Amino acid sequence: MKESQISKNPFASELREYVQEEKTFYCMPGHKQGVGAPTFLKNIWGEKVFSYDITEVNRSDVLAYPKKEILHAQKRAASIMGAARTWFLVNGSSVGIHAILGALVKPGEKVLVHRECHKAVLMGLVFSGAVPIYLEPVPNLPEWAYGSVDIQKVEELLVKHEIKLVLVTSPNYYGISLDISRIAEICHEHDALLFVDEAHGTHFSFHDRFPTQALRAGADYVVQSMHKTLGGLYQTALLHSAGNSDFFDERVDNMLSMLQSTSPSALFLMSIDAALTEVHEKGEELYGNLIEMLDTLRSQLNNSKFGVVDPPDGILAAGNFVSYDPCKIIFRSISMDEVNLIELKDALSESYGIEIELAEDDHMLLTLSLADAMDLEKTKKNLIRFSDTIEKLFTEGVGYVEEQDDFVDHRELPIFELTPRDAFYSPKVRKPISEAVHEISASMVCIYPPGYPLIIPGERINEAAIHTIYHDHGKGFTIIGITEDADELYIDIIEEPQTK
Numbered sequence: 244m245k246e247s248q249i250s251k252n253p254f255a256s257e258l259r260e261y262v263q264e265e266k267t268f269y270c271m272p273g274h275k276q277g278v279g280a281p282t283f284l285k286n287i288w289g290e291k292v293f294s295y296d297i298t299e300v301n302r303s304d305v306l307a308y309p310k311k312e313i314l315h316a317q318k319r320a321a322s323i324m325g326a327a328r329t330w331f332l333v334n335g336s337s338v339g340i341h342a343i344l345g346a347l348v349k350p351g352e353k354v355l356v357h358r359e360c361h362k363a364v365l366m367g368l369v370f371s372g373a374v375p376i377y378l379e380p381v382p383n384l385p386e387w388a389y390g391s392v393d394i395q396k397v398e399e400l401l402v403k404h405e406i407k408l409v410l411v412t413s414p415n416y417y418g419i420s421l422d423i424s425r426i427a428e429i430c431h432e433h434d435a436l437l438f439v440d441e442a443h444g445t446h447f448s449f450h451d452r453f454p455t456q457a458l459r460a461g462a463d464y465v466v467q468s469m470h471k472t473l474g475g476l477y478q479t480a481l482l483h484s485a486g487n488s489d490f491f492d493e494r495v496d497n498m499l500s501m502l503q504s505t506s507p508s509a510l511f512l513m514s515i516d517a518a519l520t521e522v523h524e525k526g527e528e529l530y531g532n533l534i535e536m537l538d539t540l541r542s543q544l545n546n547s548k549f550g551v552v553d554p555p556d557g558i559l560a561a562g563n564f565v566s567y568d569p570c571k572i573i574f575r576s577i578s579m580d581e582v583n584l585i586e587l588k589d590a591l592s593e594s595y596g597i598e599i600e601l602a603e604d605d606h607m608l609l610t611l612s613l614a615d616a617m618d619l620e621k622t623k624k625n626l627i628r629f630s631d632t633i634e635k636l637f638t639e640g641v642g643y644v645e646e647q648d649d650f651v652d653h654r655e656l657p658i659f660e661l662t663p664r665d666a667f668y669s670p671k672v673r674k675p676i677s678e679a680v681h682e683i684s685a686s687m688v689c690i691y692p693p694g695y696p697l698i699i700p701g702e703r704i705n706e707a708a709i710h711t712i713y714h715d716h717g718k719g720f721t722i723i724g725i726t727e728d729a730d731e732l733y734i735d736i737i738e739e740p741q742t743k
């Protein structure tokens with residue numbers, strides 16, 4: 244069936260009809276359209292939502308082997324997004340990443356992976372057994388320019404190793420996007436497939452002021468979260484193929500049927516279907532209005548303590564970035580002194596009911612979406628209020644750091660001794676991190692935000708990483724992969740055979 248012949252919301256519409264009919268359930272789910280659902284939840288959610296929490300009932304389609312409405316909905320999504328094939332995902336972009344690493348590379352084959360990737364990539368490597376070659380970022384760029392790529396280095400690594408797959412993240416958390424067309428060209432010259440983690444760029448297709456979507460720029464496979472910037476429920480995502488290999492597409496089919504639940508809730512699938520329909524119909528106009536408003540407002544948001552950062556061309560070029568998402572706003576503290584913006588973030592949440600995307604050492608990030616385009620006047624008023632509030636809080640001393648420390652984030656290049664998979668299956672012991680320097684890590688340590696791995700399982704822990712952990716722990720960042728007990732921090736390391 245052609246996309247033009249497929250109705251809007253094919254899956255969501257079918258489910259609506261199904262649910263409207265009176266039925267007696269002698270089948271799963273246990274709550275039977277909400278009748279047996281917890282009263283507490285019925286009182287706060289209402290009963291209706293449960294009636295759609297069904298899966299693969301008679302008449303409806305099967306996610307792993309779609310033949311009817313799910314197939315139509317996926318075909319429609321592919322056509323909207325410019326893909327040859329699209330799969331609906333119910334365990335986020337994470338499961339798409341795992342499926343790609345399982346499908347496109349065999350155990351022992353090499354994959355070029357950006358060091359500053361999402362942890363789902365490293366977990367995917369444990370699962371797939373592919374051997375990572377790590378691509379280091381360009382040094383000395385600001386934190387918000389993470390995920391930068393040295394194109395020459397990519398070429399050198401592709402010449403040096405027989406690499407089957409290259410995996411990069413674009414855009415990064417801050418909406419800053421790599422030169423995917425150039426990277427795709429190089430990958431294809433060396434017979435490597437390119438997979439782009441575009442978890443934060445699902446909306447890029449819907450206005451030409453956004454960076455070019457990775458699939459249109461030449462990537463072979465792309466994953467996008469529906470919940471991060473569009474209206475999908477949490478856990479929903481899309482995986483796209485450019486259609487360059489039926490063989491690999493079939494492997495992806497098989498991997499996804501292995502990794503995804505056999506009971507995907509229709510709530511997830513309906514939300515993907517309906518959210519795509521809505522943004523397809525209204526996105527261009529709504530994003531256009533929002534971007535236009537933000538273009539004029541950005542400079543008015545500067546105050547005496549914080550300035551709005553428009554990533555400078557020099558930094559973009561140095562990191563092989565080409566553009567950025569105008570719906571992200573980075574507020575950077577003007578004084579170069581150390582500040583504690585985690586404290587400011589907490590104060591915004593607790594005293595003003597303002598939740599922001601992230602606070603880092605010297606900057607904060609706000610993410611705007613279609614929701615903010617619904618009432619532009621309100622969005623504008625709220626952003627001005629936000630700017631005034633952070634200035635006021637900072638002037639009152641919230642986030643002020645009395646004792647400056649001498650922390651310099653000079654990451655040393657780590658030495659990789661084991662693959663993440665070998666590290667995962669090796670015997671391990673827990674050690675205080677003060678004694679862990681030069682040991683091989685069994686843990687993946689990620690500092691949130693933005694959450695890319697500081698220490699990868701299988702690498703030798705260096706002093707710079709330990710220093711960063713102490714520093715960021717002291718400032719209140721969330722650190723995963725570290726255990727805290729009686730004021731000491733612990734990390735799992737590989738038990739190495741003792742040499743005499």
Ligand SMILES: Cc1ncc(COP(=O)(O)O)c(C=O)c1O
Nearest residue numbers: 334335336337361412440442468
């Ligand atoms: C760059 C990146 N990739 C992948 C993911 C995983 O996405 P999901 O939460 O949809 O599984 C995230 C989540 O934060 C991310 O930031």
